Amino acid sequence: MTRSAQWTRRSHRIGALGAGAVLALGACSASGSDSVSGTGGEGVSGTVTVFAAASLKESFTELGERLEKEHPGTRVTFNFSGSDALAAGIANGAPADVFAAASTKTMKLVTDHGLTEGSPSTFARNRLEIATAPGNPHGIDSLRDLTAPGLKVVLCDTTVPCGAAARSALTAGGVELSPASYEQDVKSALTKVRLKEADAAVVYRTDVRAAGDKVEGVEFSESAEAVNDYPIARLDDAPNPEAAKAFVKLVTSPEGREVLGAAGFLAP
Amino acid sequence: MSTQAARKPRVRAPGPGVPLALLLPALLGLAFLLVPLLALLLRAPWRSLPEQLTSPEVWEALRLSLLCATTATALSLVVGVPLAWLLARTDFPGRGLVRALVTLPLVLPPVVGGVALLLALGRNGVVGQWLDAWFGITLPFTTAGVVLAETFVAMPFLVISVEGTLRAADPRYEEAAATLGASRFTAFRRVTLPLVAPGIAAGAVLAWARALGEFGATITFAGNFPGRTQTMPLAVYLALQNDPAAAIALSLVLLAVSVAVLAGLRDRWMRAV
Numbered sequence: 097m098t099r100s101a102q103w104t105r106r107s108h109r110i111g112a113l114g115a116g117a118v119l120a121l122g123a124c125s126a127s128g129s130d131s132v133s134g135t136g137g138e139g140v141s142g143t144v145t146v147f148a149a150a151s152l153k154e155s156f157t158e159l160g161e162r163l164e165k166e167h168p169g170t171r172v173t174f175n176f177s178g179s180d181a182l183a184a185g186i187a188n189g190a191p192a193d194v195f196a197a198a199s200t201k202t203m204k205l206v207t208d209h210g211l212t213e214g215s216p217s218t219f220a221r222n223r224l225e226i227a228t229a230p231g232n233p234h235g236i237d238s239l240r241d242l243t244a245p246g247l248k249v250v251l252c253d254t255t256v257p258c259g260a261a262a263r264s265a266l267t268a269g270g271v272e273l274s275p276a277s278y279e280q281d282v283k284s285a286l287t288k289v290r291l292k293e294a295d296a297a298v299v300y301r302t303d304v305r306a307a308g309d310k311v312e313g314v315e316f317s318e319s320a321e322a323v324n325d326y327p328i329a330r331l332d333d334a335p336n337p338e339a340a341k342a343f344v345k346l347v348t349s350p351e352g353r354e355v356l357g358a359a360g361f362l363a364p
Numbered sequence: 365m366s367t368q369a370a371r372k373p374r375v376r377a378p379g380p381g382v383p384l385a386l387l388l389p390a391l392l393g394l395a396f397l398l399v400p401l402l403a404l405l406l407r408a409p410w411r412s413l414p415e416q417l418t419s420p421e422v423w424e425a426l427r428l429s430l431l432c433a434t435t436a437t438a439l440s441l442v443v444g445v446p447l448a449w450l451l452a453r454t455d456f457p458g459r460g461l462v463r464a465l466v467t468l469p470l471v472l473p474p475v476v477g478g479v480a481l482l483l484a485l486g487r488n489g490v491v492g493q494w495l496d497a498w499f500g501i502t503l504p505f506t507t508a509g510v511v512l513a514e515t516f517v518a519m520p521f522l523v524i525s526v527e528g529t530l531r532a533a534d535p536r537y538e539e540a541a542a543t544l545g546a547s548r549f550t551a552f553r554r555v556t557l558p559l560v561a562p563g564i565a566a567g568a569v570l571a572w573a574r575a576l577g578e579f580g581a582t583i584t585f586a587g588n589f590p591g592r593t594q595t596m597p598l599a600v601y602l603a604l605q606n607d608p609a610a611a612i613a614l615s616l617v618l619l620a621v622s623v624a625v626l627a628g629l630r631d632r633w634m635r636a637v
Contacts, residue, residue, distance in 0.1 A: 184604060248487075253602055255602055277505050279587065
């Protein structure tokens, strides 16, 4: 609780600051020549708060910057965390405009409370990969190789989408694995491999790609059994519905797909 | 904090003379501390509670929490009391700096402590790589790792508390022991220790309570595995994600244990403080 509450509060405060700055800017421009509202398309401005799965960090940050460039006066603030922590935050009244989850199950936690505007749409899919140290020193080639004695493997906790997906892949492959730890989100699982504390982690292929040459990805056939759908939705009581609409539109557009594809996501 | 032990301030009965300017913020502060705990009790899933609490995972996490917090306190006592003595009774260059460094974990976010521990004692860490190479010891993802993370965060509480008591205690008793032929260590063992025992007990309770609630350093350094490194705070955090009722039930257990232990110790040890 503490962590998500803290983040929520912080993003809230940043949101308030941003809104203040935008108001001030608006006052300045209004005193100039003509009113600028309307030039940037359907009155998109102000701060839009996006709660997004940790695995979306790189691609959504990029898309947020593009939206800010497209609609001057708009600020996109993000709260990246485990999807379930975000869903719990939204269900408890965290102020957000958009929610993008790493699984339909976590999105359902929010739609079940009737908190979304319209039904969520799937905008990307993600596959699992095994992350190892550069050069794959333990010669890991398959999911079964992870059960080698003495090998330290970390998984995401089963309450988090990447953990649930890893669990289905292990079940599909009939592999019994006792990990060293169930990490609270995909980035902390990856960090354990980057710091060489763990020999391998089952994470998303997008995370492997985002880590660059710090880790090496190993594809495995069972990952086909555990492909995650990423749904996105606007929230019912979004403080900034226009900007929320614009962000969702950008994410689901061909441009958005291109950015997501470059990060390693599969098309929906 | 423990200088009070020496001075024994006279407590005045709160009478009609309490100024409103002090009373109102005081009551506000009290309410602020108590309302969240009350909310926990109000929203507790009392009906499903017996079922929630009889699950083996809860007891496993509780057992691990108590074991690790107690071991961490013991470890803190073994090295923390001598450290407090060194700070209070000896004079060496840079003592002020050492004292400041000792208190650093008090203000450091525990997650930062966890990262620092990984970089120091991790399998690839500054010290950890030699532990691994020479003794085959790796600490992350082990119960020993939990104990170390908790000790790192909790020991400063003990050191500060004991140091304060030592400073307040009269050094002339030790000097008298020395003139009677006792070595400095004998004087410490036979005179100083009994003299500051209440302060040590109070510090140990503080450290134990801090260790029991430790989350950030633990999950960062020791990871999360039921029965091995998943202590109660970790279990609460992860349960909150998809089963808030279970999280509240776990929180109640932790709350009850903390209250019981603090109340029990207050009567036995802390009366003298």
